Amino acid sequence: MRLSTYFLPTLKETPAEAQIASHRLMLRAGMVNQETSGIYTWLPMGLRVLEKIQKIVCEEQDRIGCHKVLMPTIQPAELWRKSSRYEDYGKEMLRIQDRHGREMLYGPTNEEVITDVVSQYVKSYRQLPLTLYQIQWKFRDEVRPRFGVMRGREFLMKDGYSFDLDLESAKSTYRKIFESYLRTFARLGLTAIPVRADSGAIGGDMSHEFHIVAPTGESAIYYDKAFESLDVDNISYEVGSSLYAAADEMHKAEECPIPTSDLKSARGIEIGHIFYFGTKYSEPLGAKAVGPDGKTIALEMGSYGIGVSRLVGGIIEANHDEKGIIWPESVAPFKVALINLKAADVKAQELCDNLFNTLTSKNIEVLYDDRDERAGTKFADMDLIGLPWQVIVGNKTLETGMVEIKNRRTGEKQEIAIEKVLEVVG
Ligand code: P5A
Secondary structure (H helix, E strand, O other), rough: EHHHHHHOOOOOOOOOOOOOHHHHHHHOOOOOEEEOOOEEEEEEHHHHHHHHHHHHHHHHHHHHEEEEEEOEEEEHHHHHHHHOHHHOOOHOOEEOOOOOOOOEEOOOOHHHHHHHHHHHHEEEHHOOOOOEEEEEEEEEOOOOOOOHEEOOOEEEEEEEEEEOHHHHHHHHHHHHHHHHHHHHHHHHOOOEEEEEOHHHHHHHEEEEEEEEEEOOOOOOEEEEEHHHOOHHHHHHHHHHOOOOEEHHHHOOHHHHHOHHHHHEEEEEEEEEEEEEEEOOHHHHOOEEEOOOOOOOEEEEEEEEEEEEEHHHHHHHHOEEEEOOOOOOOHHHOOOEEEHHHHHHHHHHHHHHHHHHHHHHHHHOOEEEEEEOOHHHHHHHHHHHOOEEEEEOHHHHHHHHHHHEEEEEOOOOEEEEEEHHHHHHHH
8 A cells, every 4th residue: 555645644643532542542543533422433544453353353253153144233122122121221222213203223232133033043953053243333322432442332343142052052152252252362462361240231140251451441350360371372261260350340359269469450441241141032032942852942042242343442552652553463454564765766666666566466465655755754653553564765775775674563673685575574
């Protein structure tokens, strides 16, 4: 992508309304634009990150055999009356009437809709277990939308729903998704701590929240310090049941099973939340199946959320410095910033164009700063945007064919021949 023709509206000044680093940096790096409280437009750079996160989330869901669907954002109130949640949900639900005066709502979550779908098509234990998921926009009229995309009113969620015939099978599904979440977050460059949690408005008997530790986190969490040095490639549900971690409302100091020397308390950002709630929705909405014994029973259900748009802010909270964002490679909007410091020079243009073509032909995503701007502006913009690698073409390149390569995370710089760039960043 050539920066001269891209839409990247970066800001020099820090917007006054932004209280935390990720919000400030997302606005300054031209990733989002606020339309009204808690509602954002995703600009090209922000959207690239959002889409990278979605891709990883989908790959990990598909890997464990979940199937992707897409439900509507607008739902009929009738389904929520059946589950008795229409009144309970209160002011957080955006209620709408269509032209016929029918009551509708903008979905804050989709347990009712998916249970309705499954009730129509699943009739036998042979169709189970089944987990369906989607990535779809939700609306919750939060009392205090804040911190940018972290607590929005309209936000993107991965929501999955599992259907099993019995408790044992439902628990095994829950475990599988629990493990898969740790793997998903690790791929996003995050250490997530699975804390035992209250199931709140979704309801149910068993629930875990996944938190990343950050001073700006909205919740207090308590956890065994062993979570910080876990081997992320070999994590299992055993971790969830044997190591201690709890959300504030679940933590009782006097009942805590581990010595205080091992207990850490921190602020956490909730990036995922999973629930097992048995037949709470399947019963009233009629999702049943005939078991091998010929008896018809209500399905055992769970639901599993990941805050996809919140993750963009969360990843920045965990990966930035005073100059800007430091993207983990897996979600970086581009991998390489190619900075031409002699943009008006024909020879420099030719060298950069060739390098740009070589890298992009190898499927390496390059943001090519071909603007005729001061070096200081270019460096500041690129540090702010935070792509993993910066390749700098300047006077020295014209004289000796050498470019400077900077690693944004370590700050390490090296000089190499322009032909060797692919070897380093590839
Ligand atoms: C699980 C999937 C649910 O809604 N139903 C379907 C269950 N869970 S949840 O905990 O309420 O939400 C799941 C995740 O969504 C993110 N999230 C938000 N992100 C941005 N702004 C918000 N206002 C917001 N509310 C929830 C969180 O990451 C949460 O874990």
